[in-house]
Amino acid sequence: MSQVCGGIFTSHVPGIGNAIARGLQQEPYWKPFFDGFNPVHQWLAREQPDVAVVFYNDHGLNFFLDKMPTFAIGAASEYRHEDEGWGIAFQRPFIGHPALSWHIIEEVVESEFDPVTCQSMVVDHAVAVPYELCWPGTDPFPVRLVPIAINTVQHPLPSPKRCLAFGRAVGRALKSWKGGEKIVVFGTGGLSHQLEGRRAGFINKDYDHFCLDNIGPNPEALLGHSSLDIVELAGSQGVEILNWIAARGALTGDVVELASNYHVPISNTAAATVLFENRELVPA
Numbered sequence: 001m002s003q004v005c006g007g008i009f010t011s012h013v014p015g016i017g018n019a020i021a022r023g024l025q026q027e028p029y030w031k032p033f034f035d036g037f038n039p040v041h042q043w044l045a046r047e048q049p050d051v052a053v054v055f056y057n058d059h060g061l062n063f064f065l066d067k068m069p070t071f072a073i074g075a076a077s078e079y080r081h082e083d084e085g086w087g088i089a090f091q092r093p094f095i096g097h098p099a100l101s102w103h104i105i106e107e108v109v110e111s112e113f114d115p116v117t118c119q120s121m122v123v124d125h126a127v128a129v130p131y132e133l134c135w136p137g138t139d140p141f142p143v144r145l146v147p148i149a150i151n152t153v154q155h156p157l158p159s160p161k162r163c164l165a166f167g168r169a170v171g172r173a174l175k176s177w178k179g180g181e182k183i184v185v186f187g188t189g190g191l192s193h194q195l196e197g198r199r200a201g202f203i204n205k206d207y208d209h210f211c212l213d214n215i216g217p218n219p220e221a222l223l224g225h226s227s228l229d230i231v232e233l234a235g236s237q238g239v240e241i242l243n244w245i246a247a248r249g250a251l252t253g254d255v256v257e258l259a260s261n262y263h264v265p266i267s268n269t270a271a272a273t274v275l276f277e278n279r280e281l282v283p284a
């Protein structure tokens with residue numbers, strides 16, 4: 001049987017990739033953020049997952065405003081990195097896991113979700129930056145990828161409730177996968193930030209801490225706000241917290257926080273990293 005060993009939740013702003021490319025990890029501006037990955041590296045070295053299921057949002061690479069799926073699941077054997085230009089530049093591909101992708105697709109459709117299925121897909125900084133943070137310079141990456149894109153861009157956005165339910169459907173699919181791999185789940189994006197308009201640079205530490213305090217032990221607490229509420233509370237890009245909510249849903253065991261880091265600002269955003277272990281529930 002497969003095992004979902006844990007979850008890694010992190011910001012994905014392209015500026016992080018730019019800092020990696022320029023070797024700025026130990027500079028005072030960046031060090032507090034990059035140091036948050038030390039416990040993640042130790043955990044990954046111990047756990048050695050085989051597969052990464054990544055909940056993220058596409059930034060106009062596959063889907064633009066004219067065609068925007070609410071949920072899309074990659075089912076390709078390989079995903080090229082084709083960032084729009086602000087993130088890290090590298091060429092090594094992400095190796096996919098089509099058999100697991102199709103299992104997840106079949107199971108979530110059985111659960112009455114209707115994702116777009118993508119047998120051809122490219123990925124951007126929302127996947128590449130977290131990978132590079134977790135496995136810096138590693139070639140090839142040690143995990144196979146299942147990318148799951150959530151619309152956090154074109155309104156109407158899915159509700160937090162729908163995202164948590166979708167993540168839980170993915171989690172049930174992962175539990176029933178007979179492949180035997182060790183699986184790590186990623187939620188990428190956030191935390192509070194807004195890049196454009198009158199509120200450019202907006203950050204809400206209170207809402208960020210509310211999310212960080214509850215996403216592990218009580219994700220239902222995040223369902224009290226609508227997606228539009230979250231845009232108001234966290235900024236128009238801070239609504240990427242929907243990716244975290246879905247990813248948290250995919251952790252269906254006893255979720256234990258092993259590490260958490262919050263640092264402001266990173267490239268006009270509130271940056272955060274959280275590591276959860278997903279321990280198997282023991283029947284009473």
Ligand SMILES: [Fe+2]
Nearest residue numbers: 012126189240
């Ligand atoms: Fe983003």
